[in-house]
Amino acid sequence: MASFVSSSILLLFLFFPIVMPLPLSTNSRWIMGEGGRRVKLACVNWSSHSELMLAEGLSKQPMDTIAKQIVSMGFNCIRYTWPVYLLTNDSLASLTVRQSFQQFGFIDVQANNPSIIDVPLIKAYQVDRFSIGSNLGKHNLMVILDNHISKPGWCCSNLDDNGFFGDKYFNPDQWITGLTRMATLFNGVTNVVGMSLRNELRGPRQNVNDWYKYMQNGAEAVHSANPDVLVILSGFDFDRDLSFIKTQPVKLTFSGKLVFEAHWYGFSDGPQTWVTGNPNEEPMSMAIANRYLNCFLGVAAELDLDWALWTLTGSYYVREGVVGLNEYYGPWIIIGVHPGIRASYKEFQLSKLLSGVSQRPGLSEVKPHKVIFHPLTGLCITRKSFDHRLRLGPCTNSYAWSYSPHKTLLVNGTHYCLQANGSRTSGKIGIFCTGSNSKWEMISDSKMHLSTKLGDGKSICLDVAPDKTIITNSCKCISKDNTCDPSSQWFKLVDSTRSSKRVKRSLLQ
Numbered sequence: 001m002a003s004f005v006s007s008s009i010l011l012l013f014l015f016f017p018i019v020m021p022l023p024l025s026t027n028s029r030w031i032m033g034e035g036g037r038r039v040k041l042a043c044v045n046w047s048s049h050s051e052l053m054l055a056e057g058l059s060k061q062p063m064d065t066i067a068k069q070i071v072s073m074g075f076n077c078i079r080y081t082w083p084v085y086l087l088t089n090d091s092l093a094s095l096t097v098r099q100s101f102q103q104f105g106f107i108d109v110q111a112n113n114p115s116i117i118d119v120p121l122i123k124a125y126q127v128d129r130f131s132i133g134s135n136l137g138k139h140n141l142m143v144i145l146d147n148h149i150s151k152p153g154w155c156c157s158n159l160d161d162n163g164f165f166g167d168k169y170f171n172p173d174q175w176i177t178g179l180t181r182m183a184t185l186f187n188g189v190t191n192v193v194g195m196s197l198r199n200e201l202r203g204p205r206q207n208v209n210d211w212y213k214y215m216q217n218g219a220e221a222v223h224s225a226n227p228d229v230l231v232i233l234s235g236f237d238f239d240r241d242l243s244f245i246k247t248q249p250v251k252l253t254f255s256g257k258l259v260f261e262a263h264w265y266g267f268s269d270g271p272q273t274w275v276t277g278n279p280n281e282e283p284m285s286m287a288i289a290n291r292y293l294n295c296f297l298g299v300a301a302e303l304d305l306d307w308a309l310w311t312l313t314g315s316y317y318v319r320e321g322v323v324g325l326n327e328y329y330g331p332w333i334i335i336g337v338h339p340g341i342r343a344s345y346k347e348f349q350l351s352k353l354l355s356g357v358s359q360r361p362g363l364s365e366v367k368p369h370k371v372i373f374h375p376l377t378g379l380c381i382t383r384k385s386f387d388h389r390l391r392l393g394p395c396t397n398s399y400a401w402s403y404s405p406h407k408t409l410l411v412n413g414t415h416y417c418l419q420a421n422g423s424r425t426s427g428k429i430g431i432f433c434t435g436s437n438s439k440w441e442m443i444s445d446s447k448m449h450l451s452t453k454l455g456d457g458k459s460i461c462l463d464v465a466p467d468k469t470i471i472t473n474s475c476k477c478i479s480k481d482n483t484c485d486p487s488s489q490w491f492k493l494v495d496s497t498r499s500s501k502r503v504k505r506s507l508l509q
């Protein structure tokens, strides 16, 4: 009887849509839902700030299909971009979608999204009126409204006059008006959970005084117009620098809503770092997209970050004057010439796993422990399987490890520890944990190799065989060799407070 009951509960979790506990608020560094439950944002950017001011991709597929794809890829949220002029320039905002396209001599969305063709742009953007939003709500996607730019068009450069308060197209009063109107428009739309006040500040005018003055004003304006949303602030230099908030806190009249965002790209530290550099020596300074991605996934899992991917778009209606330009940094799906999922998408199943290793502050299911996360696959070292060999599996089925001061990795509640199996190539769980083959250190500049020493003093590293069993191997490309790829040997010891048993709970943090 008991087992019957528990399997019905599992089914409920599987088949009923998960209702997000909204609105969101913050508690220390965590984003929480109503009732004190953590909600971890796993977002993808959906661009709607081009000259056409319409969410990209609607020429390729119906909105509903796009929304379903977003959910099926494991995202729970979109970062939905908008230009200030959409809210402050009536002659632009009142254009219909058809008229907006006509300026470029073509109309592209009629076949797939006929319901929006004669709708004004501002309404086409609204998630509560037209299908974009009701669809997003229906699919349980949370939405962050991101003010991307003032004057609609491709973003962002140091010289585009949209970079900082006072630039030609960045009038602070107009910006506040735009934010206020946007916040008001979505007041009461529960799946709109946050507003990102301005994307990637940049350019010669950047300075700390203006940042505090205007960001604080902007945050207050948004909060007065819509007290439910999180207010999300960007830093300097394309949002790579938020260091100044360490010394001067942001002062607001309200609490529990403030979030900071930072941006990190494969090219943030120079265009070639990840292509030519040794990834062990450079991973923290930053393209072979996968080298960057594996490092990012390790960091994101370790810090348990809420995150957003740039970008959903496969191609743009018009970008920088070119019709149908491809987006190469949006590697996961093409909402483009051939809508579908790129081969490299399979990597992005990782999004689910990433959210699978998170902590649950305030409401932990079990005592804090470590999981051993493998960024390349998004998997963790799991409980022994049928043949007693250690292997990778879903992080929800991970061993709970503790990492002792003696550098042993013990399975919680037992005397068993992770060991190199002599000079053999397998990793194993053993009981005599005092030998050198039971001491594990994170080595290399990346600190992502889990290494131990054999009896003869030789270092070996934990690695993964093609069949996903855990093996030991000589440590790969620790230094100098820039051509080799160490990522099969990259692991992270990640804090977790989740029970590894209740798998379905992982759907909601």
Ligand SMILES: *[C@@H]1O[C@H](CO)[C@@H](O)[C@H](O)[C@H]1NC(C)=O
Pocket: 089, 090, 091, 092
């Ligand atoms: C509104 O946008 C149009 C088209 O870009 C521009 O010509 C006009 O000057 C703008 N009006 C205001 C008030 O910014």
Ligand SMILES: *[C@@H]1O[C@H](CO)[C@@H](O)[C@H](O)[C@H]1NC(C)=O
Pocket: 366, 367, 368, 369, 400, 412, 413
């Ligand atoms: C560790 O084991 C103890 C007892 O064996 C158990 O009560 C506890 O929940 C376990 N903790 C984790 C993190 O699994």
Ligand SMILES: *[C@@H]1O[C@H](CO)[C@@H](O)[C@H](O)[C@H]1NC(C)=O
Pocket: 388, 389, 390, 421, 424, 426, 427, 428, 429
């Ligand atoms: C460890 O190595 C021994 C000797 O080759 C082998 O018999 C055993 O199966 C290995 N253990 C594991 C868990 O792989």
Ligand SMILES: CC(=O)N[C@H]1CO[C@H](CO)[C@@H](O)[C@@H]1O
Pocket: 045, 148, 154, 155, 156, 199, 200, 263, 310
């Ligand atoms: C994280 C982020 O928002 N990145 C990009 C968003 O959009 C523009 C294109 O409009 C990029 O240039 C940003 O850097």
